[in-house]
Amino acid sequence: MPSSGRTHVRARPERTCVGCRKRAAKHQLLRVTAVEGECVPDPRGALPGRGAHLHPDPACLDLAVRRRAFPRAFRLQGALDTERLRGFIGELVGGAP
Numbered sequence: 001m002p003s004s005g006r007t008h009v010r011a012r013p014e015r016t017c018v019g020c021r022k023r024a025a026k027h028q029l030l031r032v033t034a035v036e037g038e039c040v041p042d043p044r045g046a047l048p049g050r051g052a053h054l055h056p057d058p059a060c061l062d063l064a065v066r067r068r069a070f071p072r073a074f075r076l077q078g079a080l081d082t083e084r085l086r087g088f089i090g091e092l093v094g095g096a097p
Helices: 058-066 069-074 083-094
Strands: 014-016 023-025 030-035 038-041 051-054
Touching (some): 030 069, 030 083, 038 083, 058 069, 058 083
Antiparallel strands (some): 014 023, 030 038
């Protein structure tokens, strides 16, 4: 059978960071979900519901909070608590030995 001339490149899923709005590979971003009015980190991607993706960087988190990106991404009204998410990102950036 003759070759079509196409190379087979595996498609890698991309997502957009809700903070900086830059696209990145899905595995480079942290999935976040909303649970009872709180932004919860979902590193395994297993929690139910809508998810938002964010670079695991405090600067991107600050941008997302300032732009009110989480309520918009989750299609919810009002502010969401981000302290748990902030602590999780702080631990990632701080570097656990």
